[in-house]
Amino acid sequence: MNCSEVQKKIGFWMDKELPEDETTDLEYHLANCKKCSLEAGGLKCVSGLLYSYFAEPAPPPPRLKDKMMADFRKTHSKPTLLKRLNSNQFSWPMIPISIGGALVGLFLGALACEITILASGFLTQDSYIDALCSTGMAFGI
Numbered sequence: 560m561n562c563s564e565v566q567k568k569i570g571f572w573m574d575k576e577l578p579e580d581e582t583t584d585l586e587y588h589l590a591n592c593k594k595c596s597l598e599a600g601g602l603k604c605v606s607g608l609l610y611s612y613f614a615e616p617a618p619p620p621p622r623l624k625d626k627m628m629a630d631f632r633k634t635h636s637k638p639t640l641l642k643r644l645n646s647n648q649f650s651w652p653m654i655p656i657s658i659g660g661a662l663v664g665l666f667l668g669a670l671a672c673e674i675t676i677l678a679s680g681f682l683t684q685d686s687y688i689d690a691l692c693s694t695g696m697a698f699g700i
């Protein structure tokens with residue numbers, strides 16, 4: 560095999576796609592020809608660099624992956640309703656206080672409305688009692 564044939568087949572040799580007899584001839588030539596030997600060495604170096612650049616990265620160790628997934632879930636998990644209720648953002652005593660405040664506001668609003676109606680003189684005492692009873696029925700009292 561001469562230098563020209565080696566240059567044509569060296570890529571196949573590097574990919575181990577040459578038949579055995581041609582592989583033997585090519586390797587014999589490389590062992591005796593400094594020019595082709597240097598070229599083959601350069602190609603092997605470039606090929607190794609390309610392989611390492613495009614090769615898939617090694618998977619992470621299983622423990623590291625499990626730890627990372629656990630940390631991710633811990634950091635990004637949506638808190639349950641119970642956790643949110645127990646957090647500092649919300650406290651249980653706020654429920655009755657909120658309901659009580661709403662009822663007091665409703666009562667004061669209704670009282671102010673009644674005072675305004677009575678003060679305006681649109682209603683007599685009898686019609687006021689009727690209105691009050693119908694209002695009470697509307698609220699289920």
Ligand SMILES: [Zn+2]
Pocket residue numbers: 561562565588592593594595596
């Ligand atoms: Zn040669």
